[in-house]
Amino acid sequence: MLRGRLRIACALILALGVSGCESLEKLNPFGDGKKPIVGQRSPVFPEGVPGVEAKAPVLQPSNSNVPLGAAPTLKPD
Numbered sequence: 001m002l003r004g005r006l007r008i009a010c011a012l013i014l015a016l017g018v019s020g021c022e023s024l025e026k027l028n029p030f031g032d033g034k035k036p037i038v039g040q041r042s043p044v045f046p047e048g049v050p051g052v053e054a055k056a057p058v059l060q061p062s063n064s065n066v067p068l069g070a071a072p073t074l075k076p077d
Contacts, residue, residue, distance in 0.1 A: 048054055
């Protein structure tokens with residue numbers, strides 16, 4: 001009983017170790033790898049993303065306009 005479990009555990013460890021190995025990609029029996037799809041490549045948004053200004057300043061958080069004097073002060077204990 002113990003030998004059977006030990007064999008199963010060793011087989012699982014070996015399978016997990018081999019599955020993460022990049023050098024075994026050449027042994028892929030299902031194909032030669034990834035082939036690019038035939039066709040012409042063109043940019044999706046050649047003039048930029050609609051609704052987004054490329055040189056617009058970054059928006060500040062909504063609480064950035066609170067004056068420093070209005071912030072609560074913490075008293076040390």
